[in-house]
Amino acid sequence: MSDRIIPEATKRRMPIYYKYFKSQQEAGTKRVSSKSISDSLDIDSATIRRDFSYFGELGRKGYGYNIDSLVDFFSEQIFGKTVKKVAIIGVGNLGSALLRYNFGGNVSNSMQLVAGFDIDETVIGKTIGNCVVYNMDELNHIVKEKNINIAILTVPKESAEEAKIAIENAGIHGIMNFAPVKLTGHEGLVIHDVDITLELQSLCFNMKLSRGE
Amino acid sequence: MSDRIIPEATKRRMPIYYKYFKSQQEAGTKRVSSKSISDSLDIDSATIRRDFSYFGELGRKGYGYNIDSLVDFFSEQIFGKTVKKVAIIGVGNLGSALLRYNFGGNVSNSMQLVAGFDIDETVIGKTIGNCVVYNMDELNHIVKEKNINIAILTVPKESAEEAKIAIENAGIHGIMNFAPVKLTGHEGLVIHDVDITLELQSLCFNMKLSRGE
DNA sequence: ATACTTATGCGACATTAAGCACTATTTGTG
DNA sequence: CACAAATAGTGCTTAATGTCGCATAAGTAT
The missing domain is CATH 1.10.10.10 (Winged helix-like DNA-binding domain superfamily/Winged helix DNA-binding domain)
Known part of the structure; x- marks a missing residue:
C-alpha cells in the first residue's frame, strides 16, 4: 500500500x-x-x-x-537518513530560552541545535547552551559550513519578513516561525507557524465549551 | 442553527x-x-x-x-465575558521568556499574565516582565486573590505531574503544558499540550514530503 | 500436533468535513 | 426608485477520515 x-x-x-x-x-x-x-x-x-x-x-x-x-x-x-541541523534566528528572550532548553535533549540523535544568529552586538559571540551566537551577516557562510537545514525564527514581528528572506537566500528550506506574522515562502520552502496566543485561545475556548463558564 | x-x-x-x-x-x-x-x-x-x-x-x-x-x-x-488571568508555573528558561514576552502584548484585553510561581529561592520575589514570582506554597492563596483561571506549565518533566496536582487543587481548570509528558486531568480540567519537538518533527516530515530530500 | 488466543491488514460501512451551486436579501448606483 | 452587483445562508454532493468486522497468520499452551 x-x-x-x-x-x-x-x-x-x-x-x-x-x-x-x-x-x-x-x-x-x-x-x-x-x-x-x-x-x-x-x-x-x-x-x-x-x-x-x-x-x-x-x-x-x-x-x-x-x-x-x-x-x-x-x-x-520523519528525518531522513542524515541528522537535521537547526539554527535559532533571533536570540532574544524566547530564542535564548530555546537555545538553553535544547529540546530537553529529546531529539538529539536526529536533530541538533547548532547555532544562533542575531544582529545585536551584545549577544553576538556569546555561547548559549552549546551554541555560539553569530552575526546575521555570517548566515550564508555558517549555514554552508555547518550544513544547517532548519531555522527557528524568534525575531520581533517587525523583522520577521526580512529575516525570512535572509534565511531563504541562505538555502534553508524549513522555517519554524514563532513571530506572530503570516509568512509566505516560495515553492520548496516549508513554513510552520507556532503561535502561543493561538494555543491559549484554543485552550480558553475548550474550557468554555467543556464547562460553560 | x-x-x-x-x-x-x-x-x-x-x-x-x-x-x-x-x-x-x-x-x-x-x-x-x-x-x-x-x-x-x-x-x-x-x-x-x-x-x-x-x-x-x-x-x-x-x-x-x-x-x-x-x-x-x-x-x-472564546474567552467569555471576563478577562482570563494566566500564571506561569516554573520560571526557568522558557517560563521567564514567556513572562518577559507577555504574548507580545497581543491578547491583553482578553487575557492577562498576572503571576509566576517557582520553588527556587533565587527567583522567588523577583519581578519578571510585569509579574512577581511567588513561592509555589502560595499558589492556593494567590490563585484565589488574583482570580487566576489558567496555568502555563513550564517545569522540568520530572516535576510536571506534581505541579499539575497542585494546580488542580488550587482550582485552576485550564493548563497549557510545555513539559514533554502526557498529563491527564480529572473531569473539568482542560489540558492542552504544546511540544516544540513535535512541531519540529512535523516540519521535518513536511519538508521531506515536499522535497524528498 | 491441536486447539485456543492474539493481533495484523484490509474491505466495507459510518461519520465528519469540505465545497458547489442556488436562493434570498441587502447594498450601492444612476 | 429601479436595477445591477455583492454576498450571506444552506441543501446537497463529494471527499476525507474514522471505525467495524473478519480472514488470516503468528504465537502460546496443553
Missing part, C-alpha cells in the same frame, strides 16, 4: 507516534500492539493500523510491532 | 478567525466578506460561512460582516 499518498490526518499523527515509540524504547519495551498504542495515545486501534499500513506491512499478525524497528523506520520517515 | 454543536473542525479554526479579525480591526478595516477572509486565510469561503452559521446569523447579505461585531462576538465565544 505504500504508494506515497499519505493522508493529512496520518501525517499529523506521525510525530505523536514517534514520540511514543521513543519513550517506550527508553522504558525498555520490546513490542507493542495497535491496542496498547491506542490505550496510551487515545487513538482508535484501527486508525493506528490503517496509518501504519500506508508505509507497508510493519507488523506481524499475532505479535504486533517491534519497537526498535518502529523507531528506526519512523525516524527515517 | 446555533444548537451548540460546534464541529471539531470549526472549533480549531476559531482562534485563527479571531486573530485575523483583530489584525483587520487594528488596520482600520470596517467590514469583511467571507471572500476576503478566504483570500487571506486560505480557507474556502463556503466553509467560513458555514462555520459562522453555527453561531447564528452574524452577517448581512450583500454587505458582509462588520469587523467590530465579529471581534466582540468571537471574543466572548
Whole structure:
C-alpha cells in the first residue's frame, strides 16, 4: 500500500507516534500492539493500523510491532537518513530560552541545535547552551559550513519578513516561525507557524465549551 | 442553527478567525466578506460561512460582516465575558521568556499574565516582565486573590505531574503544558499540550514530503 | 500436533468535513 | 426608485477520515 499518498490526518499523527515509540524504547519495551498504542495515545486501534499500513506491512499478525524497528523506520520517515541541523534566528528572550532548553535533549540523535544568529552586538559571540551566537551577516557562510537545514525564527514581528528572506537566500528550506506574522515562502520552502496566543485561545475556548463558564 | 454543536473542525479554526479579525480591526478595516477572509486565510469561503452559521446569523447579505461585531462576538465565544488571568508555573528558561514576552502584548484585553510561581529561592520575589514570582506554597492563596483561571506549565518533566496536582487543587481548570509528558486531568480540567519537538518533527516530515530530500 | 488466543491488514460501512451551486436579501448606483 | 452587483445562508454532493468486522497468520499452551 505504500504508494506515497499519505493522508493529512496520518501525517499529523506521525510525530505523536514517534514520540511514543521513543519513550517506550527508553522504558525498555520490546513490542507493542495497535491496542496498547491506542490505550496510551487515545487513538482508535484501527486508525493506528490503517496509518501504519500506508508505509507497508510493519507488523506481524499475532505479535504486533517491534519497537526498535518502529523507531528506526519512523525516524527515517520523519528525518531522513542524515541528522537535521537547526539554527535559532533571533536570540532574544524566547530564542535564548530555546537555545538553553535544547529540546530537553529529546531529539538529539536526529536533530541538533547548532547555532544562533542575531544582529545585536551584545549577544553576538556569546555561547548559549552549546551554541555560539553569530552575526546575521555570517548566515550564508555558517549555514554552508555547518550544513544547517532548519531555522527557528524568534525575531520581533517587525523583522520577521526580512529575516525570512535572509534565511531563504541562505538555502534553508524549513522555517519554524514563532513571530506572530503570516509568512509566505516560495515553492520548496516549508513554513510552520507556532503561535502561543493561538494555543491559549484554543485552550480558553475548550474550557468554555467543556464547562460553560 | 446555533444548537451548540460546534464541529471539531470549526472549533480549531476559531482562534485563527479571531486573530485575523483583530489584525483587520487594528488596520482600520470596517467590514469583511467571507471572500476576503478566504483570500487571506486560505480557507474556502463556503466553509467560513458555514462555520459562522453555527453561531447564528452574524452577517448581512450583500454587505458582509462588520469587523467590530465579529471581534466582540468571537471574543466572548472564546474567552467569555471576563478577562482570563494566566500564571506561569516554573520560571526557568522558557517560563521567564514567556513572562518577559507577555504574548507580545497581543491578547491583553482578553487575557492577562498576572503571576509566576517557582520553588527556587533565587527567583522567588523577583519581578519578571510585569509579574512577581511567588513561592509555589502560595499558589492556593494567590490563585484565589488574583482570580487566576489558567496555568502555563513550564517545569522540568520530572516535576510536571506534581505541579499539575497542585494546580488542580488550587482550582485552576485550564493548563497549557510545555513539559514533554502526557498529563491527564480529572473531569473539568482542560489540558492542552504544546511540544516544540513535535512541531519540529512535523516540519521535518513536511519538508521531506515536499522535497524528498 | 491441536486447539485456543492474539493481533495484523484490509474491505466495507459510518461519520465528519469540505465545497458547489442556488436562493434570498441587502447594498450601492444612476 | 429601479436595477445591477455583492454576498450571506444552506441543501446537497463529494471527499476525507474514522471505525467495524473478519480472514488470516503468528504465537502460546496443553
